[in-house]
Amino acid sequence: MAFNSLHFLIFFSVVALAYFSLPHRHRWVLLLGASYYFYMSWKAEYAVLLLFSTAVPWAAALAMDRTDSRGARRLLLGLGIAVGLGLLSAFKYLNFVSDSLRVILAAWSISLDLPYLRVLLPVGISFYTFHTLSYIIDVYRGQLRPERHFGIFAAGVAFFPPLVAGPIERPRNLLPQFRTPHRPDERRIADGLWFMLWGFFLKIVIADRLAGYVDAVYNDAAGFSGLPLLAATYLYSYQIYCDFAGYSLIAIGAARVLGFSLMENFRRPYSAASAAEFWRRWHISLSSWLRDYLYIPLGGNRRGTGRRCLNLFVVFFICGLWHGAGWTFITWGVLHSLYLIGGVVTGPLRAKAAGRLGLSRLPRLHGALKVLITFHLATFAWIFFRANTMDDAVHVATHLFSWRTPLFSDFPPVFSNPADLGIALGAILVMEAVHFLQEKGMLREMLAGKPLWITWAASYGAVFAILLFGVFRKTPFIYFQF
């Protein structure tokens, strides 16, 4: 049941109405049932996996709370982490490791019968695994009291809005909200619906429309060079953003309608002026998770530049691996680690160069240049993220500027519809304008306190923009695969 389906709209309407019709003490039952129904609509059998992934950390955290022995607590922490990562590894990485080993061993003429799992990757496993890992680590650290009510804990893990593609909400933020009675607040419901509407716009109007162009080129990457590759790569930067940010906004909006606050996941990432800032704006729930549970425990930036660079490399290697079991994703992660390490190492040098070039006296131009460079670094890295194979990625990266003449001769046919491309580019402009107004706080001001007809007209405008210009072919969200 994807968010961009009629099934979800009906499901969500029913759940929201039922939620506010029930007394608070029974609402967790509804959310738990609804969330499991939502999850089982993909593959019912995997509900067992979700239940197991919930029960182990819950029980380990309770046992941890009952013992004062540091060793026992460590053991329970290890058990919780091992089960979570074990399941994730088995489902997500076993085949990748087997394939990679097979290739390496074949080079030595060794043939081994390595294990291979012929099952679909459970939807959302990366997301709920990180959610439960943060729970057991927080309990171990004493930052969170264990949740004794299994039903509420299970509802928290399976809470349907962020279940399959985030944001990766922290249990210490989410679990207490299950105990807070949420009153049906008109303002909050309207806010939540606006979030959802904006998310649908990004997903259905922009991302799904761009997908046609990007897929046409990237699914036959070796057949193109120059301008088509460049165009598809730029378009993919927006596709992935609109797809993923769209999902997050729908999730945040749906949760907000029910009275829950989820963390912000995207904050205009392409306006970042450095790779470090990009990661403070892109997939914030993951980057902050990696910071809190990996980067800082590894020593963060407290142990000198060399160790800091190593930590960045490790964190982003894992970040790449988290996104997908493949060398393309790992390369993408490593590229970002290199950007960040480059940022750390060349910081003083760049400051000096900016001074020499007089850019420090022109802060706006300097800022714009940094944004432009950061956007292009991120866009270049997306090549590896999107390419179907490493060979394709290398081909795209090395043929971006192998332009043929005439320049527009070898675009795939899908590019020949200027009206369709015009809608996509126009929608991107609308998105950027809304982002600008949002950041300046003007959008909220523009609508707040305005007569009802103005807010209604605005919302009808947004709804009809989606209905008229959306792509209704149920394209799955990209991040479902992670």
Add this chain to the structure above:
Amino acid sequence: MADPGSNMTRGFMTRAGAYLTLFALLVWGVNAVYHRQVLSKYILARTDRAFAQCRGGVEVLFLGDSHAQHGLSTLDIPNSFNFSSQAEHYALNYYKLKSVLAGGPGRLRTVVLPVELHSFAARTLETHYFRDPWYWRRHVDYVEAARMIGDASLAGRMIAACFPFLGNGMDFFHPVDPDKLTPEVRGFVQNRDDFSLRPDRAAVARDRAAGQLSGTNHFDDRLAAYFKRILDLAAHAGLEVILVRMPVTRAYFDEARRFIPSVEGYYETVGGMLAPYDNIVTLDYQASFFGEDGMFWDSDHLNAAGAEYLTLSLWADTLERSLAALPDEAARGRRRGDIAALRFTISELDQRRRYGREAMQIGEMYRAGRKEAAMALAQAAFERGNHDGDILSMMLASAAESGNGTLGTALADAVKTSPIPDKVAFAGGRIVALGLTVDLWTTDGNPAYLAVAAPEDRPDRHEFWLSCDASGDALPITATIDGGGRQVRHTFREPSRVRITLPEVPSGVSRLFVVRADKTWVPPGGKDTRRLGVRIVPVEAGGGPS
């Protein structure tokens, strides 16, 4: 409400209700405008309207997919209607027939339905089950269809069917140009493309056959069930059903056979389903046009010429089969007359096909520089009665080059009487122009011919307007008219027209005049891209063709 203290008040509920009501009204309005401005122009909607206008008089109904839509001509069978549409499979055929018969069969007595190699392929059903649902929901019982076909996503499909504007907002910004609508004649759609001229015929056949038949069940039970329902429905309504194996190119057939190795076995299975019925006739034209790719516009769709031939043959065969069932000899006599007329037309078409093929081959020789050999063959073909346009052009060129331009009686008669596409006749047929555009210009630097026949009792002399609209660098343009031992010549130095008189043609003689322009020009503005020369119009014709 569980939380009485909340601000989810009655006012909020009222506002939400009002919002949703207004939303529903807006959706309804936009949808209605979309239907009116966009969908009503689609050929599906136009065909439905055309059928509604003549349904009371329809006696023969063609059903099927695009093969039937392009291949069964309503121009050749009286009171027929072609209700086929692109990708229309048996499930849809059934619901359409059911919808047609809802008010009783009226004068309808025959249903023509193709049975082809892809007719029972599961892919046909799966790919096109819900094509254009905005249209099909008028005919299809989707709840029943979903049960029979095993469709689990009916609700979503019905949304698309009811609200076709979803995702199609750009259609509002592209008004449909009425001149660009596909023309239909009582549902029949003519295509004049010639597949034999395409260099990629083998690839087209391969792709088409693979697209329909590769990796799919070739005899899907669901389609078979709907096929039986069509036959039951027709039998119940007392209709005769003509099952037609539509013609395909040999290339397509060979490709299709790779996926269905036993074509005979396939048709035997279909035949087995027909056993309980006595109202069914099966006609097999599948191989009728093997080696005749000029009858198709792609590997498996007939063009207008192919449709004409097939439909006439089908109708003649049908009438012949039903001869014995007629009540008396008088009726049978009339029917025999009808059949003879049809067979005569078919034989003429046959002859035209044969002559066309021969003329094309000779023309290719001529254009390849083997002029003498080509002329000898053209002369022989002409004497055998081949008066195809290409042959006549060669004969005229030869006559213009060789003698004083006097045409032999046979050639003059052939020019006058043969159905040549670009022929224009004036002065009651005494002047025949060949090689001119429809607006009477010479083109592409080629000569045009004027065949002028004088009456038996007096000599004839004709005046013409000779004009040229070229300007600028294209000028001067010199036009020459040779014939009758003289040359008329005029040089245009500015856009103008002059009145010229051709040499006298003696009584009882046919004379050939050759019109040439020494240069060509392209009309300004970009819309007309022809390379024109000069324009010649008989004065007595009032400045235009008769």
